[in-house]
């Protein structure tokens with residue numbers, strides 16, 4: 746039986762960098778893996794991603810579109826893959842809505858929980874790998890890459906609030922997370938990701 750794994754963290758934390766090795770490690774051990782991302786993961790979801798990452802909108806609209814894309818993602822990709830015994834690894838999932846729309850934009854946590862209940866039902870990741878690091882370090886990495894999207898262009902303490910949103914979420918469901926100290930050299934973080942993978946395959 747496959748598992749549902751998500752990678753989370755603020756922009757620039759290193760999620761995408763480590764995702765491909767993680768998935769390669771799983772595949773090397775014979776797992777069938779669907780690698781996907783949010784917002785996105787379906788044709789409609791990718792169209793919504795373009796809108797979400799580039800157009801200004803009311804923060805409630807933003808949350809609703811995120812969950813609309815997620816509904817499609819769950820129905821078309823995640824549930825069918827898990828039902829077929831595959832692994833699903835997603836670059837972001839519902840925690841990001843709590844962190845960005847809840848923490849970052851200050852949207853009511855209870856409203857997000859209602860959306861979560863509606864859209865996710867009983868589906869939660871088996872494991873969430875959370876990449877944690879000081880916001881200044883994440884910013885520096887992003888600025889090096891250039892070409893920032895709507896969220897990455899946020900200023901002030903937006904990302905501190907996003908990080909706090911992730912921490913609040915982790916405190917609510919601690920059993921689901923592995924917290925990675927992402928403020929270390931690439932190979933040290935990669936090594937910890939491989940250790941997480943080894944543990945996961947032992948369970």
Ligand SMILES: Nc1ncnc2c1ncn2[C@@H]1O[C@H](COP(=O)(O)OP(=O)(O)OP(=O)(O)O)[C@@H](O)[C@H]1O
Nearest residue numbers: 755756757758759760761762886890929930931934
């Ligand atoms: N441990 C690290 N040390 C130094 N640089 C790193 C480290 N991890 C990632 N980077 C670099 O930081 C940049 C951002 O990493 P990455 O794209 O993986 O972040 P991300 O979490 O996927 O961000 P986003 O949410 O914006 O997609 C990349 O240029 C990557 O090479």
Ligand SMILES: [Mg+2]
Nearest residue numbers: 760761762836
């Ligand atoms: Mg990324």
